Amino acid sequence: MPTVTYVEADGARHVIDVPVDENVMHGAQYNNVPGILGECGGGCSCATCRCYIDEAWAAKVGGPASDAERDLLIGADGELKPNARLSCQIAMTPELDGLVVHMPEHQF
Amino acid sequence: MAIDAAHPVPPAYPRSAGWDQIPPHVPKELVFSSGLTTGPEFLANPHDFMANMHDRYPPIFYDVSEHINAWQFLKHEDALFALRHWEYFSNEGATPFPRDPNDYFYFIPIEIDPPEHRKYRNIVDPLFSPRGVLKLENLIRQRSRDLLDEFADKGECEFTTAFGRPLPVSVFLDIMGLPQDMRDTFVEWAVNLLHARDRETMGRAMANIVAYIKQAIAEKKAHPDEGVISRIAHAAPDGQPLSDKEIFGFVIFLFIGGLDTVFATLNNIWLWLARNPERVEEIIARPDDIDNIVEELLRRWSVTFSGRVVAQDIEMRGVKLKKGDRITCVLPACNFDADVFPDPLEVNFDRPRKTILAFTVGVHSCMGAHLARLELKIALQEWLKRIPRFSVKPGAEIEYRPGGVVGPEAVPLIW
Numbered sequence: 001m002p003t004v005t006y007v008e009a010d011g012a013r014h015v016i017d018v019p020v021d022e023n024v025m026h027g028a029q030y031n032n033v034p035g036i037l038g039e040c041g042g043g044c045s046c047a048t049c050r051c052y053i054d055e056a057w058a059a060k061v062g063g064p065a066s067d068a069e070r071d072l073l074i075g076a077d078g079e080l081k082p083n084a085r086l087s088c089q090i091a092m093t094p095e096l097d098g099l100v101v102h103m104p105e106h107q108f
Numbered sequence: 109m110a111i112d113a114a115h116p117v118p119p120a121y122p123r124s125a126g127w128d129q130i131p132p133h134v135p136k137e138l139v140f141s142s143g144l145t146t147g148p149e150f151l152a153n154p155h156d157f158m159a160n161m162h163d164r165y166p167p168i169f170y171d172v173s174e175h176i177n178a179w180q181f182l183k184h185e186d187a188l189f190a191l192r193h194w195e196y197f198s199n200e201g202a203t204p205f206p207r208d209p210n211d212y213f214y215f216i217p218i219e220i221d222p223p224e225h226r227k228y229r230n231i232v233d234p235l236f237s238p239r240g241v242l243k244l245e246n247l248i249r250q251r252s253r254d255l256l257d258e259f260a261d262k263g264e265c266e267f268t269t270a271f272g273r274p275l276p277v278s279v280f281l282d283i284m285g286l287p288q289d290m291r292d293t294f295v296e297w298a299v300n301l302l303h304a305r306d307r308e309t310m311g312r313a314m315a316n317i318v319a320y321i322k323q324a325i326a327e328k329k330a331h332p333d334e335g336v337i338s339r340i341a342h343a344a345p346d347g348q349p350l351s352d353k354e355i356f357g358f359v360i361f362l363f364i365g366g367l368d369t370v371f372a373t374l375n376n377i378w379l380w381l382a383r384n385p386e387r388v389e390e391i392i393a394r395p396d397d398i399d400n401i402v403e404e405l406l407r408r409w410s411v412t413f414s415g416r417v418v419a420q421d422i423e424m425r426g427v428k429l430k431k432g433d434r435i436t437c438v439l440p441a442c443n444f445d446a447d448v449f450p451d452p453l454e455v456n457f458d459r460p461r462k463t464i465l466a467f468t469v470g471v472h473s474c475m476g477a478h479l480a481r482l483e484l485k486i487a488l489q490e491w492l493k494r495i496p497r498f499s500v501k502p503g504a505e506i507e508y509r510p511g512g513v514v515g516p517e518a519v520p521l522i523w
Binding site: 026029030032037039040041043044045046047048067068071072075108 | 188
């Protein structure tokens, strides 16, 4: 199973198995990784599962998947940071095995 | 103190109601009796009333009524804060739904604060995630079509009974793993429980629901299936099976929480559609924008409120809130906060996406939100395919009844 490394704002790392097709938000939520809240349950509507894709992975993951995701990221950060994503909008694929995401200090 | 969900006890926080029960720390200039959910002005046009609250009341004010006294939060920002800070605004004892004190149970997970809360959500979240509910798409579409078959050729219907009520009940039965032939019985129970004018009818409906659900749980324990009742009955978070009280409180909460809200949402929206044919044409002309359309309609026609109990003293906007005070986030008013949604009463499908409060936010954010969105989307698509032009029946009186879920009582339509 592919793994995702979630890095907390203080540097703590959590390496989690996340099944293909499952999203990166659920990977954190179901395994009690702090830092990703996912209040709305993955609906691209609350921006509390924000993460920053590690530089090495940014190109592979790509930017926001929709205008809604872009709007919410701008609302949360005040600007569109180049590697910011909502983790609920990133579905795991075999190619993303080893993905590293960084979590903000606060989701709100 | 952490709640013990397996051994529920009635909440210790007192409820105050009426003019003689205003706590001394509440400043006189913040005390009003707005008539929210009960007064004639509210009942004449509830959503306009809630939009106007921003001009008539301070953003946090103390509302006195004969049922309950509580602080009302009108600002989007304040509701986000309260709903996201359970350490200040607790859900324990915040659900004012009467229960037998001798056979008490918690509504799960809404009455459970973190960290225990997540244990319950993990049981059902996969089913109610955006991807989880997509598996129900064909089924919901079929249920919608079946209902439309019953009346589309007749040229008229009373929307709430022909479509608004039976659709979510049908879908609920499918999800729970209960038989469709219970549909009309469930509709009747739900109507009597949530809308009866006398307590005897309400009590009888509750007793019927309790008996049916207990029997259904027993049956699913013996014969597991894919439905939600079975999933809850057989759940064992961290290897520990749920107690009977937990299973019951979980299942009955889904029943009470899920039915009336979707019903009222559909009723509000269909009334608006019937009065705004040019907006119906716009919706039909923009099939690819259906998700934005659904989101904006949910903002404009939010139906409910979210209550909390203050768990520790806190000051907001200079207002001192004391432990034990009750607060209500007036979600429709928050969705009409012009600082966040300019020209708030205007239905505008091109607004930038922001967090709407139709489903609240925070850990208790509505678990059925994606299901509700999907039901609304499919209902719109299927209805407008069959009945693209319709209007309110001439002479029909649109009435609202007092209550915590806001929608018109009856919506007679013709086409």
